[in-house]
Amino acid sequence: KSVLTDPAKVKKLQQSGEAFVQDDSCMNIVAQLPKCRECRLDSLRKDKEQQKDSPVFCRFFHFRRLKFNKHGVLRVEGFLTPNKYDSEAIGLWLPINKNVVGIDLDTAKYILANIGDHFCQMVISEKEAMSTIEPHRQVAWKRAVRGVREMCDVCDTTIFNLHWVCPRCGFGVCVDCYRMKRKNFQQGSAYKTFSWIRCVKSQIHEPENLMPTQIIPGKALYEVGDIVHSVRAKWGIKANCPCSNRQFKLFSKPASKDDIKQVAPGQPRRVPAGRGRRRRWGGGGSGLSPDQPSRLPPTENPSVVEPVAMGGGAASKPASSIKPACPSSTSPLNWLADLTGGNVNKENKGERSLLSFLEKQPMMPTLKNEIKCLPPLPPLSKSSTVLHTFNSTILTPVSNNSSGFLRNLLNSSTGKVTLSPIPTSGMTFKTCILSQIQTENGLKNTPKILDDIFASLVQNKTSSDLSKRPQGLTIKPSILGFDTPHYWLCDNRLLCLQDPNNKSNWNVFRECWKQGQPVMVSGVHHKLNTELWKPESFRKEFGGQEVDLVNCRTNEIITGATVGDFWDGFEDVPNRLKNEKEPMVLKLKDWPPGEDFRDMMPSRFDDLMANIPLPEYTRRDGKLNLASRLPNYFVRPDLGPKMYNAYGLITPEDRKYGTTNLHLDVSDAANVMVYVGIPKGQCDQEEEVLKTIQDGDSDELTIKRFIEGKEKPGALWHIYAAKDTEKIREFLKKVSEEQGQENPADHDPIHDQSWYLDRSLRKRLHQEYGVQGWAIVQFLGDVVFIPAGAPHQVHNLYSCIKVAEDFVSPEHVKHCFWLTQEFRYLSQTHTNHEDKLQVKNVIYHAVKDAVAMLKAGESSFSKP
DSSP states (O other), rough: GGGGGOOOOOOOOOHHHOOEESOGGGGGTTSEEEEEEEHHHHHHSGGGGGGGGGGGGSSSTTEEEEEEEETTTTTEEEETTTEEEEOHHHHTTTTSSOOOOTHHHHHHHHHHHHHHHHHHHHHHHHHHHHTTSOTTTTEEEOOTTTTTOBTTTOOOOOOOOOEEEEEEEEEEEHHHHHHHHHHHHHHGGSSSOOOOOGGGGOOOOOOSSSEEEEOOTTTTHHHHHHHHHHHHHHHHHOOOOOOOOEOOOOOOOOOTTTOOOOOOOOOOBOOSSTTTTOOSSGGGGGSSOOOOOOOOOOOOOOTBOOEETTTTTSSSOOOOSSOOOOOGEEEHHHHHHHHHHOOGGGGGGTTOOOOHHHHOOOOOOOOTTOOOOOOOOOOOOSSEEEEEEOOHHSSSOOSSGGGGGGHHHHSSSSSOOOOOOOOSSSOOOOHHHHEEEETTTTTGHHHHHHHHHHHHHHHOOHHHHHHHHHOSOOOGGGTSSSSSOOEEEETTEEEEEEEETOOTTHHHHHHTTTOOOOOEEEEEEGGOOOGSSHHHHHHHTTOOOEEEEEEETOOEEEEEEEEHHHTTTTSSSGOEEEEETTEOOEEESSSSSSHHHHHHHHHHHHHHHOOOOOOOHHHHTTTTOOGSSSSSTSSSOOOEEEEEEEEOOOSSSGGGGGSSSEEOOOSSSEEEEEEEOOOOOOOTHHHHHHHHHHHHHOOHHHHHHTTTOOOOOEEEEEEOOOOGGHHHHHHHHHHHHHHTTTOTOOOOOOTTTOOOHHHHHHHHHHHHHOOEEEEEEETOOOEEEEEETTTTEEESSSSEEEEEEEEEEGGGEEEEEEEEHHHHOOOOTOOSSSSSSSHHHHHHHHHHHHHHHHTTTTTHHOOO
């Protein structure tokens, strides 16, 4: 209730002349005051029912300050400043909650290891933007309003903190649009930018008349940034952020191989190539476990140095806290990497036994005050972006070199080798490895078995040998230390988990996921309530609703149809809507619309959420779903579920069409095949589907699954790595130019979803650009996990009902950053133009919660 509705408070304010914050909409305040854009537009609506009752949509609500002058007339006194916050406002942004729900210490470390650098980049960007503001200009503070998402009025990007506001109408622009406009003013009409809406009385918004405004109160953003550095240093979480308080010094000469020294505080320490470099978005965070310390011993490469924390950054560590180094040339992991790569020095040929090698290594002492975690492994001479744990070295599918044999050799009949989880304390690497090796006949045969395995690995394999190797062998679940049944498809490049409810799935999933690979989980349909997902149930409940349909062959939108019209032809070809006497291949467009799935279909929502695999990532409250960290105070991003319902494209002519054309998404997604319908009235369906699967570059195991397994194939997917997006974009522009098409600046061949890569285009893409994707056939009950930023396309083989749930994983946040920027430059009418993910807000609050959990756990950290 506004203070202006209380006569006693109004009288007191008139007598004192004290300024107060506007706590109601402009419409409910005296008419003489300037009104914001929202309130002026609201007053022009003829339909009073459409007018907004809540004052929170007013742009000056809890932002503008008012004051009665000496004549008792209400006037504008200015705006709130960043230091005028209260405890409620600052509490939303500081890590002061010691009981963080839905997160544990290990998860907090993992999140911080993956997104800490991105957070630091956000802080640096804010500092840089703030430094461009003239000293005489006062920065205003616009407090976050519950249920309101602040957006740029120009590019529709969610405003995170600093932005620019018109004090007369509340028009707001993000930092990027403001900079572009100023550059436009300097360069004239030669530099094009987004168009700006006009102010009151059609006046032009001049950049110099806008007011710098921040959303985060006080200096909370920078305080959290300092806490992040402190916490990462204390917990040994690696950092590659280019912050100003991290200095770099060259190391003049390499350390002696045989000299194991402790590094004193302030001395530079050399690290593997790529570690410690200044990189815009970090990215190395996804490669290592959160438990792995950031302190690394010297390497053989003298040209790369590790940053030394100074000042307010990572705290300096006493000499006693630094672990002794192991020479990299003799490190077990380096030696193993050389073996798997086939690069073994001649002088080491006779020394093939891992046991004899380990016997020569010095024991690494365990220090009292260290975190109880895996002892640090000597680094590989590779960049941090390709550093993997021992588990991921085994897990990583490799198709083009001999290292792919390791997975198969470990399961060969020569010897059953089992690697259980490595103990996290009290043992050295040497002791751990020796204690993990077992055979059916006991330890006495171990040297011979390992000799045979590694001797096979270092042989020079010819191309003919590689082509003959067995594909898709099932791995013994215990090889990774987890009971996770799985196998491999796509020439050992696609992980397929077989038990959707296995509690350890996420451990194995994470090893592939952090490398940007899609993953598949099968068997979910056995857990679902099948009656809820049948076409008859949808027809019965929603058949009368009007919807738009899309002709998959022509992309023509058909209006005026009903949901019942679509379901009538779902499994009955003669009953389908026709175009010139030919049954059309249709898909439901945006149904259910927007965020209505949970409201329209609560029982189906509950069934899906109860059975969707990898709940740590996919559920709304999943501990590795960063979107779950966004407080309820903010507008939650729309992450689904969304339904994808479409007929199958069965004929040979249909192979050039896609049910969903090539595109990419700003968030990760899990796509569940809940129903596959084989329509009546179409001949030779099974034969044509088989040809389509073969034409789609599917591997032999997938074809075998269709022929022998008698499973229902629903859709053919082609997914490409996010790192290949620019190559694909360049290829499509090249093809469109060959076909005489234009490439407008505000359109994009991938974001426009205007291309389906048929066999000939996929072949050209591979030959001309070296881009190879994953060809995946999604059967009934399969869940396809698509990484954020990964281009993908779908071709339905039969009529399908698919449901997708989006999520934000810590491993792929960097792609969310890039895509948000890309989407800004799409046309205003583009479906991807608006930033709905709020990636910066999501990252900020995920880091805030992770830091709060780690600070609360510092007491246990300090105990021996």
